[in-house]
Amino acid sequence: METAPKPHKTEKPLIIPIFIMSSGCPQHCIFCNQKIAAGNFTHDITKNVFDGEVASYLRWNKDKLGGIEIAFYGGNFTGLPPDYQKRLLSWADTYIQKGQVDSIRISTRPDYLDDNQLIFLHRHGVRTIELGAQSFNDEVLHFAGRGHNAQVTVKAITLLKSHGFKTGLHLMAGLPRDTREIFMETLARTVELQPDTARIHPVLVFQDTPLADEFREGRYQPLSLDESVEWCCLAWEKLVPEGIRIIRFGLQTTPEMKQEGAVLAGPFHPSFGSLVYSAIFYSATLKLLRDIPNHVRKLHFQIAERDLSNFRGFNNRNIEAIKKLYPDAQIVIDSHGNGLNGHLLMTTESGKSFSLDIPGLM
Ligand code: SF4
Structure with missing residues (x-):
């Protein structure tokens, strides 16, 4: 645990x-x-x-x-x-x-x-x-x-x-x-x-x-x-x-x-720091996706606006990697100006939500 x-x-x-x-x-x-x-x-x-x-x-x-x-x-x-x-x-x-x-x-x-x-x-x-x-x-x-x-x-x-x-x-x-x-x-x-x-x-x-x-x-x-x-x-x-x-x-x-x-x-x-934060976000996203079958048709992520580039990854590489894992999924990303830093919320097409917090982000 x-x-x-x-x-x-x-x-x-x-x-x-x-x-x-x-x-x-x-x-x-x-x-x-x-x-x-x-x-x-x-x-x-x-x-x-x-x-x-x-x-x-x-x-x-x-x-x-x-x-x-x-x-x-x-x-x-x-x-x-x-x-x-x-x-x-x-x-x-x-x-x-x-x-x-x-x-x-x-x-x-x-x-x-x-x-x-x-x-x-x-x-x-x-x-x-x-x-x-x-x-x-x-x-x-x-x-x-x-x-x-x-x-x-x-x-x-x-x-x-x-x-x-x-x-x-x-x-x-x-x-x-x-x-x-x-x-x-x-x-x-x-x-x-x-x-x-x-x-x-x-x-x-x-x-x-x-x-x-x-x-x-x-x-x-x-x-x-x-x-x-x-x-x-x-x-x-x-x-x-x-x-x-x-x-x-x-x-x-x-x-x-x-x-x-x-x-x-x-x-x-x-942008070395961004590479590291992107990797941290990708690893957190994989945890969020742990129990999601790869034939899912929609993944809707909600994150804080200031986390957006780290979530996407350098040159969008995190999103590309998620697309490879979920080839049939439409990936929607909403960012919010007043969202909590490090808070990831994901909803699938069935309406089921999963969330995760990355601690220590400033
Ligand atoms: S003590 Fe710090 S500033 Fe001085 S030589 Fe070593 S690394 Fe450089």
């Missing part, structure tokens, strides 16, 4: 990203190229640059129900010199004082946190800390050049929770030495640790990285696009019912990624 999913701990906020471009990193992880992953963000974050970035987001998103957060991403925030951390946080804090922003989030390494650091961050408005965990397998972490083991991440998340922070984990799929089984173990450890959120990033091979050399010399092969989508669906199946919200699949596409030669290999797709 399926158990009811646990309630999710966070609503989706508007996040205003400020990229610190690998600053504060003690070493270089083999896969990382922030110039490609984060795009052409300046290395010299002045007050003007900062204010310009924040203003560009606030202009269009004043009434964000899930709140507004300024996020320092793309490096090891707690590895920055303390004065620089303080300066960046104080700039962000002025927006909190004016009531335009609710809080601050940072991403950082798990091996750069202690009690004093966390007291300092909390005092300066930081409420969410995302950790670059990447994997919970020590061999995978070693070959990724992370410079810390899995136990460090376990300790870090426990410490973050004891200080009252909301927590997020970044996980990578398909690093050197990673396998489907190892990735499943990483998901199981994530469930044990109960972060509020997770991001799942299948590995892309960026130019000018040690991983690019490994790939060129034939020692590393990234996941295929299909494998990556499958692993991400596994993450959805394992984490979401346990109340861990997945806030991103794949890296955000930057203009730099689209330049020739920037991504040497790996499951790069400009």
